[in-house]
Amino acid sequence: MKKLEKSPGIKAYNELEGSERLKQHNAFEDSDKLKQYNELKTAAVNDKEKNKEFKRLSNDSAIKSYFKLEKSKNLKLYHEVIGSHNLVRYKELKEHVNTDEFKKKVAYLKDRKKFEKSEAYKKYADYKKLAGDSVVSFVLKYEKSKLYKNYLDVKESFDLKRYNELKELIESEDYKKQKAWLEDKKRWEKTEDAQKFKKYETDKKKPEFVKYFKYKDSTDFDFYKNWGVVFEDSFMVKKLDDAKWMTSSLTTSKTLGQNYAMPGDLSVFTDGANIQTGSKLSIQVKKEIKEGMVWQMPAGFVQTDFEYTSGIISSGEHFQFEDGIVEAKIYFNPVKQVASSFYLANGSNVPRANLVEMGAKNILGLYTMNESGKIASEGLEINNLKKGAYIFTLEKSGATFTWKINELEVLKLTSNDLNKPLELNASSLVVDKLSGSSANFDVEWVKCYRKK
Template sequence: MAVPSRFKVFANRLFGSFKDTETVEAIRSALQNEFNEFLAYSDSAELRRYRELAEWFKSGEHQKVKTELKRLTYKGSPESNTEKEFLALAKSKEVKKYLEKGGDITPAISRYMDLKKQVDSAEFQNRKQYLLSKNKFEQNEAFSKLTEYQKLHNSDKIKWFLGLEKDSSKFNELREWKLEFYDDFDSSALDHQKWLTKFFWGDALLNKNYSFTTDKQNYTDKNFELKDSVLRIVTRKEKSEGLGWDTKFGFVPKTYDYTSGVINTGHVLRLKEGKVEAKIRLSCCPGVTHAFYLVGNSVLPEIDIFIKTDSKPNSFTGAYYTQKSNGKISKNISSIGGVKCSQNFYILGVEWNSNFIIWSINGTPYKIEKNITSDVPMYLVFASSVNSKIDDSKLPAYMEIDWVRCWSPLK
């Protein structure tokens, strides 16, 4: 986990200096694709062959073969001696007479016939031609291997791979993380294996949705829409009956004037440290709160990856809530501007370990805090709610989620 300087984080927050979402996604996609290609090629037959030939080349075997072949001539070779003997016998009177008139086969004639058979054979002639040639190395297997090695060594693919292998820091961030959870919302319905559509304790204790008696909205299973691989959490003006948690009386029936939705991963994913991101767009509607946060079994600590409580269309807020020794709540809140939250999608995330928590927008850190509540397994929650007097004509309001990713660090 790379920890940025507080000055840099402050400057990013002050000036809203982050890349646009499309650029960030294009860069990340290109890097991930290149990393995938790098991993695939690292186990390819072509690379294995190159490494094998590179070791062979390094051994200098090709130079040894080349030197040996330069010393290899027809003169003085067994083939040359055979041919000389054959030509000498062919000029002898005994052989000439036999060839002209025939007769008994003497040892000399028999030898001549054996040598002739050898000299006239294709194997002998090919060997003679090879020994007389000026390009014996080019006809050797070593030359074929050398040519294959040079071709691979000079190929763009090998150069690309070796360059990355030599300076593999390009993929350091990808190597540091293991993807633990993701959802692209590309199915026709919400995946209930991944998401609870209620608070975790409502599912664990009641298997029902609940809100608080102080809330204006009732959380239901019907306030979700999936279209074009985007999940919408919808906040509507509508009356509904639900359960409300009252600190004095417990769960009580209540009629709510609004409905909204909440999802969490408490049943499938909890991380003590890691990195989470979601690509989000919001309706900046007065009176509606949108939040994406991390929480454990207790109310605190809570890490708000973002919380939007106002109608300003140009800022997001990150927050860290903890409990002081005196029981009071400590609030640490920071905002970053320069956004168009109701027009554009933004990648909002948090990375944390036992020492620090870092908030980011489109990969740019804008808030860093000391982690004083480490070792707490935390899960993801997305929720929209009604927090104050609201202009009903602005409803329905939406929190749109294009995708969610969660990583754990590879030790």
Template sequence: MASFLNSLFGSKYPQTAKYEAEQEKLKSDYQRLIDFENSSNYNRFKELDTLVHSGDFIKKVEQLKSEKFKDTPEYRKLKDFESLRKSSDLKKYFKYKASHNPERINSIAQSDILKQYSEIKKWIDSAEFREAKSKKDYKKSEAYTKFKEFKSLQKDSDIKFYYKETNKAIYKNFINIDNSERLATFESLKEEVESADFIAFKKDLEDPKRFAKSKEHALISEYEDIKKTPEFKWFEKIKNKDLFKEIDKWQVTFEDDFDSAQIDQNKWINGYYWGKALLNDVYVLKDEKQFFSDSNIQLRDSVAHLTTKEGKIKGKVWDDKLGFVPKEFNFSSALISTGQSFRQLYGKFEAKVKVNDSSPLNHAFWMVGESIAPQIDIFRFAEGGAKNFKAGSHTIDNSNNALHNVTTVNGVKFDSDYYIYGLEWSKDKLTWTVNGVTVHEQTKNIPQHPMYLVFSSHLLKDVEKINLPSALSVDWIRCYQQRA
């Protein structure tokens, strides 16, 4: 009937499977977030994000997109070169130079025949020759002989070529241009604009795909490609949410999923801590009607089952007057604790547990330190069977008076499923939860000593009939401490 009403009207607590799945997904997502934040992909994104949003990079991109060859000094040099190349005087200069006439003229100018001709012509043009020519015996004179030599030299092809060429306008233009600053400027510009670097520069600036071929475009593309990945999109969507505040707050300090075949003896001891510490043996208190046995602890399907059974068993009882007294018991049970392996002051403690309804059997998940008090009961099932449990703390004041802050928690048949029982313990507050729902809070008489964990099943009264065997089944236990 209770299950029907819970499904019809809703339970006080979320379904354990759903709650646990949500918590596991949250943990998985948080780990996924941490892994991505530590990944080379995200580190590369951060590098690129800084780079592509830097002022220098933005200016470079704008330059690549807007800069034209015609706006550069190189363009103006090219235009100056083309203007000089098209000028008539330089065109004539190079045309005449290509004819090889300048070389011939230069060769004749340095020849003996031109020197000889020039010397005779100088004498022919002198008054001395004119006087000699006026005499009657001129044709028999040395002057006439020189004159005939002069006439002969005038017919020489080199002499004729030399004087004809040097009197041409094109030659005079050649002389004016040759070795001039104008020619030097043209030659310098020609060397620059025809260089491989200049040609590559011009080609780059005139390429319509210039930006697409640039390293800046490649870096932007790499940056955008990372942003398009499913992992990054998920990260961007979830990174600023407060989903992980609670998870980020805690770090695991102790856990056991009970996956091995036997109980991990490095973590757990069977029986009360002081029995192991002082006697290396097991004992129970004088009010207990059961004895703890290792054989009552079974790991199966990754669950630790602490089973209470009916049957004769011998053990020790602690009596504060008589000490340890041998006794035969009619019931056996189990207790596991971390008394020798793990203790903690403050933190969060959670366990996924299922209990059998075997009232008045006492199933408990509790914490205790060096003394019997203070003690914290995360849950203690007893007289109410699986309908409710007690949650609270037991402390002692300065006058050695016992202080009990205990509440009864109900709202569901707790033997119907596994439930996740939790305690959050700080300096000023204790908070009990079931499947994440707060069921009790305490702000006074807060324990201030490290404690260890205990799971146990006890029988504290004589009974004629009890439904056995009964198990306290622990699927997992996890303890957390706040990150520094």
């Protein structure tokens, strides 16, 4: 308990658990002041008044106190130790050492007169008493006689001990069984080693063993020797990893600073509200009224109401994909009114390489801008693909792009416009009114490889 109590995590727990400081910190998380601070942090970029208010709040003692603890090592250790085995063990030990039974045991072990209170001391006292008894004195005298000495010489002799050992041995069931086994000409077939050999002969014919030895020295796994993972996410955590993803496009983050829509869009991207993780990534389209910004010429960004909300994730500020392989396990379940895409781009929506797009169009390939300013599509239609999970793969080598579905090559194209670092993007966009109230775009995992 003392050792655990000195560990950094337990120290942080004992310092913060139930403390007024932690209570105030947790209460401040839902405060209007913190919400205002976070809102101004984004809005203050292009607004002098908001920037001035943001700087004022940045010097607020409550704000400073909140972020001081929020970024502290102690709070990090506190969160790490909550629910840990060490904390559970520490509490068990603390409860144990405070029991009356434990305290009594400690008191007993520290008592210098515990021998006088022990059973051994009582036996010693009885021995002293018996030593003066007349019967005991007679026995002690008899023990010195020649007859008794002769008896003892034989009784304790090696020959008598060995005789009794051998007699007991040859009369035992184990000896009889061992004798019979040694006289048995077929004893090998009855041994444990023989059974192990038979099991070996059986096991080596099992499909999994046959397959193992087939591939043991083969080149089938050379891919993993030559390629290394440089980016991956299995979306198992219930919160989107903000060290890997942002919930807006790279273009949006560098222009307006918030998600916006284009003319004709029926939905607007929320700031992560339509993104769910936990066992997979799920981008949800919902039928709900939401106010957002739309780009309209010549007015620019105009505020309007949208019938639907959706979501987008991008690796733009965290990871740029160069030459290598991108693969993702994606559930192919197209909804005609929703364009769901997993694509690679360089800071803009077009040009881009679609790992897969489903919905109004079910395609793999490239989107480019033609001379008349319209989006041109080049690729492969996958309308005949059955609903279900597929591993979609895109390999980039300079300006050459190669697509695979479940390891089968299906398309190869070139694009000099996309021969540059590209960010990963996934989104759903409503292009027509839904028959229902929602639709999902599900991705189980994504991995990026680069040659070692």
